[in-house]
Amino acid sequence: MLTVGLTGGIGAGKSEVSRLLVSYGAVLVDADRIAREVVEPGTPGLAAVVDAFGPGILAADGTLDRPKLGSIVFADPERLATLNGIVHPLVGERSRELEQAAGPDDVVVHDVPLLTENNLRSLYDLVIVVDASPETQLDRLVGLRGMTESEARSRMAAQATREQRRAVADIVIDNDGPLEKLEPQVREVWKELTRRASRGEWPTE
Structure with a gap:
């Protein structure tokens, strides 16, 4: 079994990555x-x-x-x-x-929004961070979720910074662009995860 911590800032698109990984065969644990x-x-x-x-x-x-x-x-x-x-x-x-x-x-994917904030890196064999710029996050929260700009900024400020999340990542998925650019990245990540799971290969402390 390979345990994966999946995280990303609010509005970064982590849920879509999670959905794709499940469609490929991952077991999802949704925090x-x-x-x-x-x-x-x-x-x-x-x-x-x-x-x-x-x-x-x-x-x-x-x-x-x-x-x-x-x-x-x-x-x-x-x-x-x-x-x-x-x-x-x-x-x-x-x-x-x-x-x-x-x-x-199995590849068990733990969808954990506050993985970085709560120092949970050590609980997983590897960590995937879904990354997007703060500007993209803000646009999505206001445009897609209907938040006011003030609400969106408050939610973002309550989370780790982009740099803090990337610092705990073994794999970074760039989701600053349109959805059609995300799926090929996630498919390649899935290939890597299944390879590591089958061979018992992952970072160790």
């Missing part, structure tokens, strides 16, 4: 999806978040009001750290369960 699961109604995770931030972060139906919570934590590093301290251990536990269920010859 964002798991992060939603561990704070669903009735979970200890949601109870802990409400205890830390108050019942005002709940929607009328009892689910987590993510936009409201986001507006709180992304403007306050200490509160963001509090939230991460609750959610990340739960995500890590569930991620390990999913990884252990994979086969011995």
Whole structure:
């Protein structure tokens, strides 16, 4: 089994790379999806978040009001750290369960938005960073996700810098251009991943 950490800044296109790798045969462990699961109604995770931030972060139906919570934590590093301290251990536990269920010859891709920020490099055999310029990220967040420029800049500022992400990368995928330029890169990366998995070749500490 080869374990891969896949990361990239918000708006860099990591989800599209993840989708392509799955289409080629990768086993995906999606930290964002798991992060939603561990704070669903009735979970200890949601109870802990409400205890830390108050019942005002709940929607009328009892689910987590993510936009409201986001507006709180992304403007306050200490509160963001509090939230991460609750959610990340739960995500890590569930991620390990999913990884252990994979086969011995599988390439397991962990889609981890905050891999760099949380110093998680050592958890994976290698790390892929999906890279785009801050200008491209901003354009995508405003144009495709409907954020205001202020919201987009706040989200970007809460993450690692482009240089910090590239510093932990074993493989960098350039996604500054159009989608048609991305797929051939990812296909070549997949060939490399399967080669390394079959031969047991990857960087070691």
